[in-house]
Amino acid sequence: EVQLVESGGVGVKPGGSLRLSCAASGFTFDDYTMYWVRQVPGKGLEWVSLVSWDADSTYYADSVKGRFTISRDNSKNSLYLQMDSLRTEDTALYYCVKDGGRRVTAAYMDVWGNGTTVTVS
Amino acid sequence: QSVLTQPPSASGTPGQRVTISCSGSSSNIGYNYVYWYQQLPGTAPKLLIYRNDQRPAGVPARFSGSKSGTSASLAINGLRSEDEADYYCTSWDDSLSGSWVFGGGTKLTVL
Numbered sequence: 001e002v003q004l005v006e007s008g009g010v011g012v013k014p015g016g017s018l019r020l021s022c023a024a025s026g027f028t029f030d031d032y033t034m035y036w037v038r039q040v041p042g043k044g045l046e047w048v049s050l051v052s053w054d055a056d057s058t059y060y061a062d063s064v065k066g067r068f069t070i071s072r073d074n075s076k077n078s079l080y081l082q083m084d085s086l087r088t089e090d091t092a093l094y095y096c097v098k099d100g101g102r103r104v105t106a107a108y109m110d111v112w113g114n115g116t117t118v119t120v121s
Numbered sequence: 122q123s124v125l126t127q128p129p130s131a132s133g134t135p136g137q138r139v140t141i142s143c144s145g146s147s148s149n150i151g152y153n154y155v156y157w158y159q160q161l162p163g164t165a166p167k168l169l170i171y172r173n174d175q176r177p178a179g180v181p182a183r184f185s186g187s188k189s190g191t192s193a194s195l196a197i198n199g200l201r202s203e204d205e206a207d208y209y210c211t212s213w214d215d216s217l218s219g220s221w222v223f224g225g226g227t228k229l230t231v232l
Contacts, residue, residue: 017128031206035221044123045158045166045209047221049152061220095165108156109221 002026002111004096009116016086020116022079022096030054030074033099035109036081038092038118048094049081052105059106064090084118093117124149125210127224133200134232141227143193143210149222153213155193157186160207160226169208170195197229205231 008020022034036048049060049070070084079096089099093115101107126144133139143155157170168177170186173193183198193212197204210224 014202044226045211045223047211047223050221059219062217099172100168106221108154108168109158109211110168110171110177114165 002098004098004111004113006094006096006113006116009094009118011085011121014086014088014120016120018083018086018118020081020083020094020096022113024077024079024096024098027098029072029077031102033101033104033106034072034079035097035099036070036079037095037109037112038090039095039115040092046092047109048089050099050106051079053099053103057105067097071078083118086118088120091118091120123225124214124222125212125224127227128209128212129225130228130230132230132232133197133207135200135202137200139197139200141197141210141229143195143224145191145193145212145222148216149212149214150188150193151191152215153183155182155186155188156211157195158209158211159204160209162206166209176222181208187191188191202231205229 003025005023035050051070067085071080095115096113097109098111100110154172159168159169160166173188175187185196208227214222
């Protein structure tokens with residue numbers, strides 16, 4: 001069974017930094033592109049970033065470009081999101097998501113973790 | 122404002138058919154697949170429809186998706202109380218450097 005467990009979400013002041021982690025299991029991690037998607041409580045979904053299965057390609061939403069960095073460690077089956085220059089509008093629940101296609105850059109967002117909460121205040 | 126446009130709410134009675142629309146443009150829905158997610162209260166989103174009209178294993182046949190031009194629809198036949206949830210559409214957008222874009226979500230109420 002695919003499992004994605006996010007961690008690292010805490011409270012931080014504006015301008016601060018935070019690193020989110022996602023531990024993956026139940027599938028061959030280095031075969032799949034991974035995503036971060038966030039959701040402000042009571043609001044809709046916002047795609048944040050993706051990193052391809054081979055880490056050769058990364059994409060970012062305009063709202064986080066230049067401030068957030070996505071990375072992965074295939075030897076540890078882990079996905080990360082380094083968040084710098086945090087703003088109040090970055091406050092949200094951050095989901096780690098597995099792609100639905102094997103060894104493709106971005107097929108679709110398939111399986112979701114339960115999320116970790118980031119509060120910037 | 123979301124790049125993809127969904128009605129904020131929809132409703133129906135048990136057994137009815139309900140449809141939820143998702144409107145985009147040529148840079149997203151017009152040339153790319155559409156995906157639908159169901160988010161039950163207090164839970165993570167779950168993939169409901171992929172590649173416009175495909176259902177993942179375990180998704181009931183009551184759920185179906187379609188796409189025409191720059192719009193897509195999710196249909197739920199035989200509405201059940203457990204279908205009460207938020208529904209989101211998404212598609213890849215080819216403008217600028219590329220990104221995934223979501224609709225604002227539709228809250229479905231089963232009366």
